[in-house]
Amino acid sequence: MTRQQTKDRILDAAEKLYAEYGFAETSTRAITHAAGVNLAAVNYHFGSKEGLFRDLVARRFDPINAERIARLDALEALGEPSLEQVLEALVAPILALRLNDPRGAGLLVQITGRLTSPKQTHTDELGEIFRKTSERFMAALRRCIPELGEREQLWRLNCTIGVMIGTMLDPHGFLQKEADSDELHFEREVLADIIAFLAAGLRAPSRNTSQETRHG
Amino acid sequence: MTRQQTKDRILDAAEKLYAEYGFAETSTRAITHAAGVNLAAVNYHFGSKEGLFRDLVARRFDPINAERIARLDALEALGEPSLEQVLEALVAPILALRLNDPRGAGLLVQITGRLTSPKQTHTDELGEIFRKTSERFMAALRRCIPELGEREQLWRLNCTIGVMIGTMLDPHGFLQKEADSDELHFEREVLADIIAFLAAGLRAPSRNTSQETRHG
DNA sequence: GTCTATAAACGGATAGAC
């Protein structure tokens, strides 16, 4: 077995186990057993359990974030993109991964939904992986809702992140494809749903102009 | 020290540690040390580490869910409530807890945002605590958007849950109160923001009527 | 009820043979 094959088998096994049981609840022993490799291989190839996690997340999210930024670059080269266009650049790449490989890569996407707490163990590694993408899209989205104050803009972006986390976690299994469904059509429908929901929420009138109209 | 005092000190200490470090990363030793009680007290009073967690969640969420249902009962007794009214009954109780006791109870609210995965360890316990409330509000919200198909209704409720998780987690610390802010005013503003965002998203036109209009 | 002491198992990591 080559070096890369061993690494890939470990990464694949760890991805499934982390998604199913969580990071702390998954032992190195369980990973190497599931991968069919020796216990010492994790430390040999990744240095530590933490190193394995870092490589695991980077393997999946570096390509996604690169595609997101490339899409945003292409949009901004043509002028000021619409809110829907920015949202599509943000959501489409990760939704495609989530839908098209639910047993492998898609599981990893689920994991990250649980790793957003301020003092969580892996915040530093994750922060570095997402920092550049996060800054670019925060700025682009804020330019799409200039009529709101900064506080309201940021709060609504927080809600947007929540929707994305909810999509990734998919606690009710809505994203399970039916056997006979047209995959590409299904993906487009879900994408359109998410964008419609987020665009409407982000464009909702400011509380400064409609605060007292929300009852009945 | 009385029986109840010991239990409360353990619950308070566990709540803070779970919120900060997560469940698996927090040892019984750390909890009993922080609580100033003996190591054996956790197993004596709660049976196991799992039993402690169950009691911990129930202590905070049973009152919240009771208030949510009481609010919904009161609304439905008067007729068919508006979407905004149902959302307020759902969000206001938990937001109040999240804001008014950020160091104690509010932290527990953060924890649950990480415990929504299908096969997560505590899904059964959490599911039982939230099941009744979830069913009531799912039905009430769906009656507010009858023009959508069932699939779209459920998907948008999934997005709604995502926003609530994002609010509870508050990864950017937006909910940290400034020292000089008017607490009640701040809470009303945040509540109005969340409701406005969710109501707009839930009411967004169906993809059946506007699917191809989303590009700039 | 509370405590000390300890059981029994599991964790990540590594040394050294091959």
Next chain:
DNA sequence: GTCTATCCGTTTATAGAC
């Protein structure tokens, strides 16, 4: 590069004294 064997700290849980 891969493997076996092992180190050593930590974990939950419990038995039994007080």
